[in-house]
Amino acid sequence: MPLPPLPRYLTRLPIFTQVMGLCVFVLIISILINIALVVLMPPPKPSGYTLNEAARALSEGQVKLRNGRTLKTETLSTPPAFIREKPPHPFGENSFEQLMRQRLAQSLRVPESRVFIDGRPDFRRNRFGPDRMVFRLPDQGPRGPGFQGAFAERDGRPNMGPLSAPPPGETPDGATLHRMREAFLINNLPPGFNEQITFPAFRAALQLPDGHYRSLIPPRQFPEPWQVSLLLGFLLSAALIAPLAWLLSRRLTQPIAALAEGAAKLEFDRDAEPLKESGPAEVRRATQVLNAMQVRIRQHVESRTAVIAAIAHDLKTPLARLRLRIESLPAKERDKIAQDIAHMDSLIRSAMTFASADKMAQNVVRLDLSALAESLAEDMADLHNVQMGPIEPGLTVMADSIAMKRILCNLFENAHRYAGGSRLSVQRDGDQVVVTLSDDGPGVPEEALEAVFEPFHRLESSRNRDTGGAGLGLSVARALAEAHQGALTLRNRVTDGRVEGLDAHLILPLA
Template sequence: MSLPTRWPIFWQVLGLSLAVLVLALGINTFVVLNAPDPPPAGYTLEEAGAALKTGQVELQNGRTLTAVTTATAPDFVAEPAGRGHFGAISGALEHSLAMQLGVPADTIKVHIPPLRRQVFGARPPSIEANRVVMFRREGPGPPPGPDGGAGGEAGFGTDGPGGPLPPPQDGAGPIVRIERLELRGDVVFPPFSAAWKLSDGSYRVITPPQDLIAPWQLRLLIGFGLTALLILPLAWWLSQRLAGPIVAFSEAASKIGVEDTAPPVMAIGPREVRQAADVLNAMQIRIRKQVESRTALMGAIAHDLKTPLARMRLRIEDLPLPLRDKLADDIAHMDGLIRSAMSFTSAHKLGDSLRPLDLSALVETLADDLCAVCEMDQALIEPNIMMKGDMVALKRIVTNLVENAGRYATSCRIELAARGPSAEVRIIDNGPGLPPDQLETVFEPFYRVESSRSRDTGGTGLGLSVARSLAEAQGATLTLHNRYEGTQVIGLEARLVLPRLMRK
């Protein structure tokens, strides 16, 4: 079965459902019509007699017929002779079993359970006392009468409530006429129960063996199993067919916003996926245009501010020293704001400048160089960790994090370790930490924990924003976590997780 890939998901799923339905019906029909007939559920008189004698016998159909000895009589022993379903045949079975066992006939009682109803509606008539089984005696002379003497036709086990039934009239009811009634020992009879009254008053009873699964149920289970085996490959094939375009769509969508030059999402697969791809591609174009406009605007602002800042540096040279120093600090601060804003807006362009580099050597060098920014404890750096990244951007990230730690803590430590396919850089300080609700908020542009905006108590509010933007541009993640000793915060940990280059 081949479904066009461009069909809507609805029609593909509907087609699979119909195929499964037709396949299931076909397999089960084939099993029902072609499977061999199950062995008969009953047993012969010889097998029943052997079970009563020995206590257990293996039947021709593979089941085991077991006799159980009980001190009390089974319920069916109390039934009047000739009553119930198959009353006449029960009497003949009792007589045959008694002859086989060599015991009086009145010590054997046979009970044939009623047949299950096969169809809905009226219950089929059962063989009751009003169904007469007639026979003739061989040889000359008149047939025996009801009491065994001569004259008339006799009923076998056909006594009614008022005594022997009269000979049936033509058309007076269902009559089965048999010239000779014989019960052969090798004929399989429907399952029946039999009780043999022993000399000590106890009863040895056989009952039809109960199967956990009937033959017809086994056929259905075989059909279900074959259906499942044949449907699984079909379901797997269609699932792969449906999931392939969706997985490709997800992978392409994940690159949007990370890779500035990410290709458009391929519009392939079902109609719904193609429509989503078209919408996503249009959104990607709009986002790229907005980012480019923002970058161009920030570049223009920075360029236009550089000229007046340069003139201000020249003009303050003639001012008194105290005033000149203050103005120089203001100009430097404005220049830092401009550089931070430019770094924040241009971080998405790092994709073209990523190169393999030795992250261990870079972090070790930074740990030595940044001792003047923050008092550094002994760095713990795992050697020979490689990654694909931008060296300048990585220096900026680590520097921003160490500067942030030096601003609020008395000391910090840099750690670098490999974690499977990733490399983890951690800057750990002993500062006051952050309120839990601000661990993410501090990454927002121009957000500062200290709200006075004073340069003496905080930075520009862009340091962490720039660090996270540069990290995400290299496929990394940057998060902050409080460090606890019991329930008390003992510091802050900045965790930078980068993809590493695995050695072959």
């Protein structure tokens, strides 16, 4: 899908600048979205529970809390660990524990002796707030036994804050502490105290009539409600940013993809039009280099073809004169010289075909490769001992018929020369046509499977005319295959570690 155009000055910026701009843009959008979430989202619900919720859980076994979690209980045959391991309080029972126990007992309609509260730091401590409880006593004078101030307990021990400090040299006695606790307990609390005040998760237990204990199991601390809200904000940010990031990334990579596509065309079409210089500065520079390389390749190929054509043309005339002059020689010498002339003529034709392989790929038509291969194999069955294998009918390619015949003839000749014959099969593999020529010869050493495609390379160094030419057959065949956007490979056929033959695979794209 084409994207709407951007101003030209933006598309021509360097890739580094565009990537940095994309990162900054995404960062700013993410920050703005999270700020909006923090401002607009409702405050998270508290993570603890009320006295009424704790009482219902102890009575019914579990209860659904207002923050969405479930407060569960467990039934034990022995007192819970917090009861057994609780150290004695140096000044009697903790005032807040007494208040909570009293309130829970009233809600459960049971004696206070059957309710147990753990008011140690886990009960009062909040990771995100103060770790002490503050209350104010009735005003009975600046220094009376019921002085106005703040009384706090930390780690189970009394702690006098600055406002509650007695006069120098004086400390509150046990009676004073007792009156302070009583004043707090009898102080009129709000009517909805049990229902409206949410306490951090605390531990409590109820002794059942049968002697068992039902103990609260505080909900797990992660994730907290505020953490869930924050994670949802992150997910929303990602959902909103992802489409924008995709569009910008797609636009950034379009020039690179166009450059890669153009470079791929240069590989098969040396006469293709120069690539259009567009996009970021780095892409434009790479395009300039590729266009210059295309010109150099074209000049090199044209020079090579011209040199080979000139040599071939110049050699044809002396070869023709030699053919005329040997007519007067005795038959024995005439036949040997005629064989040499024919061999030289064959080398010249092979060299010309190898040099002009790319030209053959310019005259392509829709070709029924199945019919062509089958017909050619039948014609050469007696000459090169070609046998028919499975041939899937109707497989067409875009190719030059003369080039395809030259590839197959070279493979037939090569297999007959070194293995005595071959078997032909044509099959479809996805969107490709695979022509396989198999023989039962000695194969090719693994290290030489690619080297045999090099021009003038032969496995035997003698270049004996009885076993072959100068080593251009496979080179010409691969050059023609690659000119048609195909491939030609060799692979040894191995069974139980023993080479049983060689398979040549010609792969071409379906038309």
